[in-house]
Amino acid sequence: MPERVILHIDMDAFFAAVEIQQHPEYAGKPLVVGGRGNPQERGVVATASYEARQYGIHSAMPLREAYRRCPQAIFLPVDYQAYAEASEKVMAILQGFSPVTEIIGLDEAFLDITDTALGEPLELAKHIKARIKNELDLTASIGIAPNKLLAKMASDMQKPDGLTVIKPEEISKVLENMPASRLWGIGPKTEARLKQLGVRTIGQLARTPVEQLIEVFGEAFGRAMHEHAQGIDHSPVEPYHEPRSFSREVTFQRDTRNLPFLRQILYRLTKDAWQRLQEEGYQGKTVTVKIRYEDFVTITHAHTLPAFTDSFDDIWPAARALFNRFEWKKRVRLIGIRISSLEIKEAER
Numbered sequence: 001m002p003e004r005v006i007l008h009i010d011m012d013a014f015f016a017a018v019e020i021q022q023h024p025e026y027a028g029k030p031l032v033v034g035g036r037g038n039p040q041e042r043g044v045v046a047t048a049s050y051e052a053r054q055y056g057i058h059s060a061m062p063l064r065e066a067y068r069r070c071p072q073a074i075f076l077p078v079d080y081q082a083y084a085e086a087s088e089k090v091m092a093i094l095q096g097f098s099p100v101t102e103i104i105g106l107d108e109a110f111l112d113i114t115d116t117a118l119g120e121p122l123e124l125a126k127h128i129k130a131r132i133k134n135e136l137d138l139t140a141s142i143g144i145a146p147n148k149l150l151a152k153m154a155s156d157m158q159k160p161d162g163l164t165v166i167k168p169e170e171i172s173k174v175l176e177n178m179p180a181s182r183l184w185g186i187g188p189k190t191e192a193r194l195k196q197l198g199v200r201t202i203g204q205l206a207r208t209p210v211e212q213l214i215e216v217f218g219e220a221f222g223r224a225m226h227e228h229a230q231g232i233d234h235s236p237v238e239p240y241h242e243p244r245s246f247s248r249e250v251t252f253q254r255d256t257r258n259l260p261f262l263r264q265i266l267y268r269l270t271k272d273a274w275q276r277l278q279e280e281g282y283q284g285k286t287v288t289v290k291i292r293y294e295d296f297v298t299i300t301h302a303h304t305l306p307a308f309t310d311s312f313d314d315i316w317p318a319a320r321a322l323f324n325r326f327e328w329k330k331r332v333r334l335i336g337i338r339i340s341s342l343e344i345k346e347a348e349r
């Protein structure tokens with residue numbers, strides 16, 4: 001197999017960074033995003049800014065514990081809509097750099113940049129980081145290596161704002177003293193069993209006979225573990241298009257039954273969602289309107305159009321007609337719109 005060049009990108013303190021992008025006054029401060037943003041309530045930390053991490057705060061820690069460690073931190077509720085929107089922008093930038101881009105989650109992706117026509121790897125990575133910084137005011141850490149396993153490890157080695165290359169000839173040296181738990185699929189249970197075998201580091205794991213690993217962990221896992229410990233990973237970067245949708249919704253400060261106002265808001269939300277659909281080159285077929293009433297009862301009405309469209313003149317009338325199907329006995333807490341059943345629009349000729 002020819003040598004591949006794989007790039008892994010992982011955004012730094014992603015949820016916190018998006019909050020700072022929108023509220024620059026939080027920059028440089030300890031910031032904790034989690035739950036409903038109230039550290040007296042139950043809930044866990046989704047992420048913490050690097051300033052907050054200095055107090056030992058990390059993902060999955062109870063909010064109360066985070067508060068105990070740093071009472072002066074700013075606590076914010078999770079705003080998935082905002083992070084999803086930022087994520088879409090990041091991913092759109094990445095997809096412009098390589099047609100072989102695999103989105104793993106909101107804040108990470110693999111790019112296969114083996115094709116030399118795409119550019120020299122290090123320059124490409126710098127260019128990606130610069131665009132993310134300049135266009136979105138966010139920072140990312142990038143790893144470049146001959147495969148996905150190593151690229152992901154590399155992106156984590158110099159966070160935040162890192163850029164790390166693992167060259168083929170450096171693999172065994174880089175892996176030698178890393179804890180075995182850094183490898184894919186090695187969780188706490190496997191880690192404990194490896195310790196019983198006297199294996200703590202990836203180097204030690206690499207020197208453990210594969211037969212012994214197969215005996216303890218079974219054929220597939222034992223063999224995979226052995227390969228990974230040598231830094232071998234043949235898994236391809238698989239461009240995967242999530243079944244996506246474009247949606248926008250708002251929760252009102254005060255519940256309302258003012259229909260002209262609600263219709264006006266729906267119009268604005270539909271325009272926003274439609275604009276993003278257009279910008280990203282999609283057409284959609286299904287329009288859904290969602291309403292949550294004051295008692296939290298949530299109703300959706302959906303309509304599927306006869307053909308894919310990216311025309312506001314198709315989408316808005318559908319949304320308006322759906323709006324007219326709702327009952328207005330109760331006040332409304334939230335209204336939202338979704339455009340789904342998407343296809344990528346063919347390039348205009």
Ligand code: TTP
Nearest residue numbers: 010011012013014015016046047059060107159
């Ligand atoms: P990560 O990439 O693991 O973390 P991060 O981006 O906040 O920080 P960094 O990469 O610089 O170490 O996760 C991405 C986002 O996913 C994170 O911002 C919040 C969310 N998340 C949770 O909601 N719960 C979790 O337990 C973790 C790990 C992440």
Ligand code: MG
Nearest residue numbers: 010011012107
């Ligand atoms: Mg991250």
